[in-house]
Amino acid sequence: MSEDANLYTLLHSRFPANSSTTCLELADGTLISYADVDARSGRMAGLLESVGVVPGDRVLVQVGKSPEAVVLYLACLRAGAVFLPLNTAYTAREVEYFINDAEPRLVVCDPTAEAQLAPLAQAVDAMLLTLDTAGGGTLPILASEAPASDLVVPRAADDLAAILYTSGTTGRSKGAMLTHDNLASNALVLHAYWGWREGDVLIHALPIFHVHGLFVALHTALLNGSTMLWLDKFDAGAIIARLPRATVLMGVPTFYVRLLEDPRLDQELVANMRLFVAGSAPLLEETFNAFTERTGHRILERYGMTEAGMITSNPYGGERIAGTVGFFLPGVNGRVADDDGNEVPRGEPGVLEIRGPNVFKGYWRMPEKTAEEFRSDGHFVTGDVATMAEDGRISIVGRAKDLVISGGYNVYPKEIELLIDAIPGVRESAVVGVPHPDFGEAVTAVVVPDGSTGLDEAGVQAALAGDLAKFKQPKRVFFVDELPRNTMGKVQKNQLRDAYAETFAG
Numbered sequence: 158m159s160e161d162a163n164l165y166t167l168l169h170s171r172f173p174a175n176s177s178t179t180c181l182e183l184a185d186g187t188l189i190s191y192a193d194v195d196a197r198s199g200r201m202a203g204l205l206e207s208v209g210v211v212p213g214d215r216v217l218v219q220v221g222k223s224p225e226a227v228v229l230y231l232a233c234l235r236a237g238a239v240f241l242p243l244n245t246a247y248t249a250r251e252v253e254y255f256i257n258d259a260e261p262r263l264v265v266c267d268p269t270a271e272a273q274l275a276p277l278a279q280a281v282d283a284m285l286l287t288l289d290t291a292g293g294g295t296l297p298i299l300a301s302e303a304p305a306s307d308l309v310v311p312r313a314a315d316d317l318a319a320i321l322y323t324s325g326t327t328g329r330s331k332g333a334m335l336t337h338d339n340l341a342s343n344a345l346v347l348h349a350y351w352g353w354r355e356g357d358v359l360i361h362a363l364p365i366f367h368v369h370g371l372f373v374a375l376h377t378a379l380l381n382g383s384t385m386l387w388l389d390k391f392d393a394g395a396i397i398a399r400l401p402r403a404t405v406l407m408g409v410p411t412f413y414v415r416l417l418e419d420p421r422l423d424q425e426l427v428a429n430m431r432l433f434v435a436g437s438a439p440l441l442e443e444t445f446n447a448f449t450e451r452t453g454h455r456i457l458e459r460y461g462m463t464e465a466g467m468i469t470s471n472p473y474g475g476e477r478i479a480g481t482v483g484f485f486l487p488g489v490n491g492r493v494a495d496d497d498g499n500e501v502p503r504g505e506p507g508v509l510e511i512r513g514p515n516v517f518k519g520y521w522r523m524p525e526k527t528a529e530e531f532r533s534d535g536h537f538v539t540g541d542v543a544t545m546a547e548d549g550r551i552s553i554v555g556r557a558k559d560l561v562i563s564g565g566y567n568v569y570p571k572e573i574e575l576l577i578d579a580i581p582g583v584r585e586s587a588v589v590g591v592p593h594p595d596f597g598e599a600v601t602a603v604v605v606p607d608g609s610t611g612l613d614e615a616g617v618q619a620a621l622a623g624d625l626a627k628f629k630q631p632k633r634v635f636f637v638d639e640l641p642r643n644t645m646g647k648v649q650k651n652q653l654r655d656a657y658a659e660t661f662a663g
C-alpha cells in the first residue's frame with residue numbers, strides 16, 4: 158500500500174506540537190488535551206481490536222454527545238472500523254432497521270437503551286457495549302483496563318471510514334458509504350477555504366451524529382489543532398457566554414434565529430469572532446440581514462449533503478450574498494441540469510449534479526439505488542433544485558426530492574405517511590413541511606379519515622409516539638375529506654403547503 162490514507166493519520170499529523178494544548182473544553186470547565194485524545198483513542202482502538210472488531214467491520218453507535226463519543230469515533234478510524242452514528246432521537250423501532258441493514262460487529266448505546274437494543278444486536282451476532290454522556294458504561298470500563306496503544310490501521314483512500322444513513326423518498330433509509338479520502342479531502346478544503354488560522358477557537362454545539370457536527374466542525378478544528386468549547390447541545394445562553402473567547406461558530410439556521418432572540422447578542426459580544434457558518438437548511442434572508450445588522454458579521458452560508466459532505470460555500474474573503482450558497486468548493490465540479498442531465502442556461506433552475514473527491518462511494522448494499530442516482534458520466538444527482546449565476550454563484554431554490562428539513566434534521570414524508578396510513582381509521586395521508594419561525598419548516602400531516610373511528614389529532618400523534626423520533630412527529634395534524642390531486646392522480650403537496658402556510662406564523 159502506498160501512503161497511509163487513514164483519516165486519523167492526517168488529523169494526528171496536524172495536532173499541535175504542544176500536545177498539552179486543550180482539544181475539548183467541557184461545559185463544566187474540564188480540559189481534555191490533544192495528548193489525552195490521542196492516548197484515549199489509541200487505547201480504545203486497541204480495545205476494539207482485542208474484542209474482535211476487524212477493519213471494515215461496522216460499529217453502530219447511538220450515544221449522547223460526550224468527549225468519549227469523540228474518542229470512540231477516532232478509535233474506529235484508527236482501528237479501520239466503519240463508524241455508523243445514529244441520531245439519539247431514533248426509537249428502538251427505527252434502530253432495528255439500521256442494525257439489520259448494517260450488520261455491525263459492535264453496537265454501542267446508552268445504558269438506558271440496552272434492554273431494548275440487546276436482543277436486536279444479538280439477532281445479528283453483534284456485541285453490545287454501553288456509553289453514557291457522563292463517560293460511564295461498559296465501553297469506558299473496558300477501555301480503562303486496556304493497555305496503551307498507538308494503533309492506526311493503514312487504510313487505502315477508498316476504504317470506508319463511515320456510513321451515515323439518510324432517509325429516502327421511498328421511506329427506506331440508505332447508508333451513504335464515506336471513504337477516508339471523501340472525509341479527508343473535504344476537511345482539507347474547508348480548512349483552507351474558511352481561512353482557519355492559529356489561535357482559532359470553535360464553539361461546538363451541534364450533535365455529532367450528522368455530517369455538520371461530526372465532520373465539518375470536528376475535522377476542521379482538529380486539522381487546525383484548535384480548542385473546541387464543547388457543548389452537549391445548543392443553548393443560547395451557553396453560546397453567548399463563550400462568544401467573547403471564540404473565533405468560529407457553526408450552526409444550523411435555528412441557532413442564529415435563537416441567538417437573535419437574545420438581547421445580549423451585539424457587536425461587542427462578538428468582537429473576537431472571525432466566522433459564523435450556517436448550513437444544513439436554508440438560511441432565511443431576514444435572519445442573515447438581522448444578524449449583520451446586530452453583530453456586523455455576515456453569516457457564511459454553505460451547502461452540502463450526507464452523500465457529499467460540503468459542496469458549495471460562500472467565499473471567506475469575497476462577498477457573501479444572502480439566499481445564495483456560494484461557489485463550488487475547490488475540487489468539486491458540477492452543473493445545473495435538466496431531467497436528462499443536460500446543463501440548463503445560466504440563471505435557469507435545474508437539478509444540481511456534482512462530481513468530486515467528496516462524493517460518496519455508494520449506498521450500502523444498494524447497488525441499484527446507487528446507480529439510479531449517478532449519471533453515466535459520474536455526476537451524482539443531488540435532488541436539490543438550484544440556479545447558477547453567470548459568475549458561477551449557486552442558489553438552492555427548491556427540492557426535487559420530497560423532503561422536509563426541520564431545525565436541520567431531514568424528514569422524509571413517505572416514512573411518516575406509511576405509518577399514519579397504517580393507523581386504524583385513516584384512509585390516506587400527506588405529510589408536508591410548512592414555514593416555522595424556529596425550525597424553518599415544521600412537519601405537518603394532512604389526514605383523510607375513513608370514518609370508521611373517531612380519530613382526532615391527539616390520536617394520530619399518540620399512535621406515532623413510540624415509533625418515530627420526536628423531530629419527525631407532526632407538530633400539527635389536520636383532517637380533510639380528500640387530498641388535492643392533479644389529473645395524473647398525484648397529491649398536490651404545493652397546495653397543501655399553501656393551505657397550511659400560516660399554521661405556525663407568529
Ligand code: MCA
Binds near residue numbers: 438462627
Ligand atoms: C428538537 N425537536 C425538534 C427538533 N429538535 N422538532 C423538530 N425539529 C427539530 N430539529 C423537538 C424536541 O424533541 C422538543 O419536543 C421540541 O422539539 C422542542 O425542543 P427544543 O428543546 O427547543 O429543541 P432543541 O433540543 O433545542 O433542538 C433544536 C435544535 C436541534 C438545536 C435546532 O434540533 C439541533 O441541534 N439541530 C441540528 C441538526 C443538525 O446537526 N443537522 C445537520 C445535519 P417536545 O418539547 O415536544 O419534547 S447534516 C446535514 O444536513 C448536511 C450534510 C449539511 O449540509 O450540514
Ligand code: AMP
Binds near residue numbers: 464
Ligand atoms: P442531509 O441528507 O442531512 O445530508 O441533508 C442534505 C440536504 O440539506 C441537501 O440536499 C439540501 O436539501 C439541504 N441543505 C443543506 N445545506 C443547505 C443550504 N445551505 N441551503 C439549502 N438547503 C441546504
